[in-house]
């Protein structure tokens with residue numbers, strides 16, 4: 001992966017952060033980074049809140065160390081600060097050194113202490129969170145009126161974004177505890193707290209972007225603490241935030257003709273023409289040079305549609321003689337029988353195929369039927385029927401599926417996951433709940449088809465398609481229907497090109513997170 005992509009878009013997992021820390025130990029030193037991390041937390045708090053009574057909850061590791069440093073900096077700024085330690089730091093550790101420099105009051109690690117504070121800073125566990133925190137920790141956190149997390153809320157898994165809570169794993173992965181677990185077990189007597197602010201360092205982590213972490217973190221600010229880029233590189237991050245610059249969408253050029261822009265072809269069926277037409281419209285509106293529908297004996301029905309579409313009635317085998325028609329969508333609007341009659345022909349002819357909808361249903365329980373396709377775009381139900389239930393770690397499941405199928409897997413959701421067979425994953429949070437409407441997935445298939453037809457490699461094409469579709473959804477007004485997305489897709493593509501061009505190459509090779517747009521805002 002290019003160094004600029006690692007610098008600007010990577011989302012290192014906690015395991016990769018620990019590799020980064022090992023590298024940093026030999027260069028800048030953890031003590032220095034901890035000091036800067038604590039200072040950054042104090043600075044953000046001073047920026048976003050008025051002076052008030054602060055309680056800093058410190059765990060035994062380096063997350064706690066950051067907390068002691070933040071406490072000292074806030075105290076120096078004249079804020080009333082006390083610290084409650086869950087457990088003392090390991091003797092001779094950097095965290096112990098940081099703890100010894102805080103000379104302010106210590107109070108017991110209790111819910112009562114938390115209730116007395118106006119603002120509670122959670123520096124209990126960060127990247128080192130290895131299991132569900134005890135109910136004692138959870139009770140103190142949930143007694144807090146206002147919470148700021150150091151690096152990550154202490155009950156969010158930084159890799160998966162999942163809520164880790166005693167005995168209530170899956171039941172609590174949503175917005176808060178339901179009263180009964182899956183087996184009817186009584187759940188703990190606390191509500192999962194929401195955070196106002198999370199201050200993380202170097203780069204955001206997958207858990208800041210994925211649900212439920214995303215909902216719990218509040219505003220996420222990523223602070224530059226002077227981590228050398230070489231340390232981040234050594235950690236070999238392979239999960240990225242999906243945004244322009246991670247990929248490059250071709251712009252318009254004076255030399256363009258419709259075949260350089262690219263041809264998108266679609267297989268059409270007899271009974272669900274709407275889905276095929278929505279996918280075709282999405283392909284056209286996102287800039288395909290030419291969109292053709294292969295409708296066979298159903299051609300008449302499709303000829304009543306948009307005048308810019310070309311409707312073919314020749315047999316598919318004949319159409320495949322035209323080598324300019326490289327990219328095909330197969331699945332939107334098709335029955336299993338129609339997929340069976342078309343997909344094998346497309347694959348035998350070596351075409352770049354995006355399989356969606358009917359094609360995914362046709363291969364349910366037998367994903368090998370899709371061998372040879374370039375991209376699949378399942379929602380969670382289709383994914384489960386194809387590859388089995390993904391479990392809590394959807395990134396891992398999507399990556400495994402991509403490797404097994406040797407195809408790019410776009411697992412669609414509020415945060416869509418785009419996984420490549422080589423292990424790269426992009427997380428797309430650039431979307432809108434407005435996209436959760438019938439037909440929106442057909443439009444997405446069309447947009448990705450256009451990116452493939454423009455000559456983009458398949459993972460980049462899928463990432464770009466997902467982002468452009470998300471951007472259109474954000475601009476399509478209130479309660480849009482799928483057709484409304486089309487009028488926003490051209491501007492969305494132009495915005496992707498504009499933002500990509502605006503990506504500045506910093507000469508120093510540093511990780512200047514704060515100067516870039518890395519704040520992941522809480523969804524409205």
Ligand SMILES: NC(=O)C1=CN([C@@H]2O[C@H](COP(=O)(O)OP(=O)(O)OC[C@H]3O[C@@H](n4cnc5c(N)ncnc54)[C@H](O)[C@@H]3O)[C@@H](O)[C@H]2O)[C@H](O)CC1
Nearest residue numbers: 033034061062063125126127128129130131132133151201
């Ligand atoms: N990478 C960076 O940029 C820097 C990050 N910093 C901060 O360091 C923490 C990670 O520190 P680490 O010591 O590795 O882990 P933690 O402090 O999160 O916790 C480790 C500690 O806690 C125990 N533990 C874990 N889970 C539980 C649990 N559920 N119950 C009880 N005990 C638990 C574990 O066994 C360890 O003893 C990172 O988040 C940043 O905040 C540095 O400041 C340097 C730069």
Ligand SMILES: [K+]
Nearest residue numbers: 122124125152
């Ligand atoms: K924390």
